Each structure stands twice: as C-alpha cells, then as structure tokens.
Amino acid sequence: MWRDAALVAGRDLRVELRSRVTTNQVAPFSLLVLVLFAFALDPDRQLLERLASGLYWTAVLFAALLAISRSAAIDETDGVRDALRLSGLDPAGVFVGKAAAVAVVLLALELLLGVGVVVLYGVELAGAGLVVVAGLAATVAVAATGTLYGALVSGLRVRETLLPLLLLPVLAPVLIGATRAFEAALAGVPADGWPWCGLLAGLAVLYAVAGALAYGTLLEGS
Amino acid sequence: MTSPTSTTVTGAPGADGRAADTPRAVAGRGAPGHTGSRASRVLGILALGSIALLVLYGLVWSPADAEMADSVRLMYIHVPAASFMYAGCFITTIASAMWLRRRTPGWDALAGASAEVALVFTAITLGTGSLWGRPTWGTYWTWDARLTSTALLATLLVGYLALRRLDVDPTARSTRAAVLGLLLVPNVIIVNRSVEWWRSLHQRSTLVKLDPTIEGQMLVALMVGFLAIGLVFTWLLVHRFRVAWLEYQSERLDLDLALAERRAEAGHPTDVEAPA
Secondary structure, three states: OHHHHHHHHHHHHHHHHHHOHHHHHHHHHHHHHHHHHHHHOOOOHHHHHHHHHHHHHHHHHHHHHHHHHHHHHHOOHHHHHHHHHHOOOOHHHHHHHHHHHHHHHHHHHHHHHHHHHHHHHOOOOOOHHHHHHHHHHHHHHHHHHHHHHHHHHOOOOOHHHHHHHHHHHHHHHHHHHHHHHHHHHHOOOHHHHHHHHHHHHHHHHHHHHHHHHHHHHHHHOO | OOOOHHHHHHOOOOHHHHHHHHHHHHHOOOOOOOOOOHHHHHHHHHHHHHHHHHHHHHHHHOOOEOOOEHHHHHHHHHHHHHHHHHHHHHHHHHHHHHHHHHOOHHHHHHHHHHHHHHHHHHHHHHHHHHHHHHHHHOOOOOOOHHHHHHHHHHHHHHHHHHHHOOOOOHHHHHHHHHHHHHOHHHHHHHHHHHHHHHHHHHOOOOOOOOOOOOOHHHHHHHHHHHHHHHHHHHHHHHHHHHHHHHHHHHHHHHHHHHHHHHHHHOOOHHHOOOOO
16 A cells, blocks of 8 residues: 555656646745735734744645646546556555645745745744644645545536535544644744644544545445 | 337437437436426425425514524524434435445435435524524634534545546446445444544633423414425435436446447347347
C-alpha cells in the first residue's frame, strides 16, 4: 500500500510541478484573499492582528478547495480513472498518495500564507511548537477529507460548484480547531491550544481511515 | 406480467403520446402506479387527526408558561421536529450502509427519501426555533452551539440532496450518494460536538435549558406533538419513498422502451421483448 501511495503521490506532485498551476495561480490567489480581508475589514492593524488566526485558516480553506479540485481533475482526463482501476494499485494506497500530495501542496501554501500574515497583518509569532503541530494535524485532516470528497465529485460536470458545498460544512470543525489552537499559541497560552490539537489529530485519523476504506468503492463504482 | 413495450413499439417513434401511460405501465410491472395505499391513507388520516389534537392541546388546553408565556407553545412542534430531523439522518445513514452491502435500489430510495424529509424537518426546526428565539432571547439568531450545528446540518443535507439530483449514471450516483450518506451521521456528530466545545469556551450556552419538570397538560401536549410529528414524518417518508421507487422504475422503463424502439427500427420485431 505504501509503495502504491508513494507512486501516486509522486505522480500528482510531478503533474503539479510541471503544470505550475499551484505556483502561478493558487498561491497568488491565496495571497489575494489575505489582501481582500484587509480591504473588507478595517485596515487597522490591531483588528487584523486579533483576527489573524481565523482569517489565515479561512484563506487556507479557500486555497485548499482549489488544490483539492485540481487533485480530483488530474484523474478525470485521458481515462486515468480506468487506468487506476486496471493498474492493480491498492485503492487505499491511491487515496493515501493523493491525500499526501494534497497535503504537500497545502503545506507549501500555508507556509506562504504564514509569511503573508506576518508581513501584512503584523502578527508576532509565538508558541512555535503548537503552531507546527496544529498546522500539520489540520493539514492532514483537510487533505484527507478533501481527497475523499474530491473523489465523490470527480468526473461530474458540476465538480467545481458542488465540492465547496459538500466539503466546507464538513471542514467547519477543522476550521474551528485550527483557529482556536493558533489563537492560543499566538496569545502565549499554548495550554489552551493542545486540546484543539487533539481534536484536529482525531479528525485527521478519522477521515484518513474513512477515505482509505471508501476509496475502493468510489473508484470501482463510477 | 404483461409487457407494455410490445404495444408501444408499433407506434414508434411517436413516443410522446405514451408518456401519460407510464404510471400504468409501471404498475403492470408489479409496482404500484400511485403512491397511496390503504395503509398510507389510514396513516394520513391518523396524522391529520393527531395534528388536530395537537392544535387543541398546544393552543387551547395547555397553560401558558410562567416565564415564556405563550411562546412556549412553539415547543410542541419545535422539539419533536428536531428529534425527527435527527431520526431522518440516522435512517439515511443506515439505508446508505445497507445499499453499499446489498446494492438493492430500495435502500437507495429510502436513503434519499429520508434525507429529503429530514431537510424539511430541519427547516421547521430552524424556523420555529428562530421564531421562539425572538421573544425569548430578543433575537432571531444567536451563535449558540445548537443553532449553529443545526444550520450546518442543513447544509450537509442540502449537499447530499444536490449530489443525488445530478443527471449522471444512476449506479455511479447511488454509490457516491451512499458514501456521502454513510458519512452523514458521523459528520453531524463531529460538527455538533466541536461546535458545542467551541461555544462553551467563549460563553455559556444561551439556550434556556428546557425545564426538566414539564408537567401536566404541557407534558401531554409535548407527547401529542411527538405523536403528530412522528405520524407526519412517517407519512411523508412512505410517500417520498414510493415516488423515488416509481422514478427508479420509470427510468428503467424509459431505457427498455428506447431499446425496444431502436430494435424495431432495425427491423427485428421478434427481438422486442422487454427484459423483465
């Protein structure tokens, strides 16, 4: 399974690297969202700094929608789904590989957005341990959930409009957990944030297991 | 079992005039041509009767609350509707699991029907809840844990139904809907817990805790509410299920008709035998 996962992850990342959609479109878009938040809210830095955690994770979710949609689109063209079905790769491995590729893309975007938040919103970094752990857990949760729901809408004409409707309500707990954990870290009271990390880790494991189990059915059934 | 296609094919390709025959044609295939039956009519009459009883109990016979005055009467609809909203989600998830096991169209139809009825009751819950909130809390909406998670539940159901409504291959649609339906209850629980946790850190739950010692006529009214709403829920579910079943049958029938027509065009009238 892990070998299959590495193969699929490598393929997705290579496609991403060569098409440059993430670097040329998704990344600038996510920074644009940060700028739009500043337009929509008071450009008063104190307000932005106070809301930074929530705005950061909202921007991450928007960027994640695009990344997940991209990841689902890779399998739509040129009969890739049929090829995957016939390849004999373990469906759980395919799921893990796709989720891992999405997670890598998301981590890169989060890093960029993190720099953006520090520069644009004047956030002072604190509680690095909590930020890293919560960020990783939330990323895995978003990538696993997103890959599962991406498979649900893959190949549909309405993929791009249906995906946010299905995915965002499910990701609401991730948004809540990640925002609270970051707020606690930035406020200098990491003890408040660790329970939220537990929630994020639990969600990550839960959706990863659900996705690995369901992916075979989805791959075969459509 | 008569084969309705054999008569239709002679009139092909002018199949337009045959559309009206479809329900009867479906009935010929062993399924009811309409959604009513003796049992469901009795159920409907019982539901109407219990609604009348609920109106009497809720509006006339039960006393007004000491604190909430007459607005407490909304409870007799609100609380049962919320309960059956969750019941509908559970039925959807169980039916989805059964579909993934058995792959019989009935389970798929039940999952879809139940989600639709659940969405209706979610709307009733949110509607009566905000009407109740206005006099009690002074606002239609607060970011209370239960309100927020119910709103998210509504979007989960809307998403599920949106996926079901897509015009794609029925088997693929059923598979995807079943996976989504299977995740419905876990998602509802996760969203509910996390939102509860989120709000409890910030502020005390603003929902007035329902008085656990509801007594006398108010308790009777609430029980009548559960009965009436439960009967309405069941009646809606039965009928929605039958509509979904007829839709499934007619989809199959359309395919059979089209196949038979193509075969007739090709000049092999002996092949015109609808697969059972």
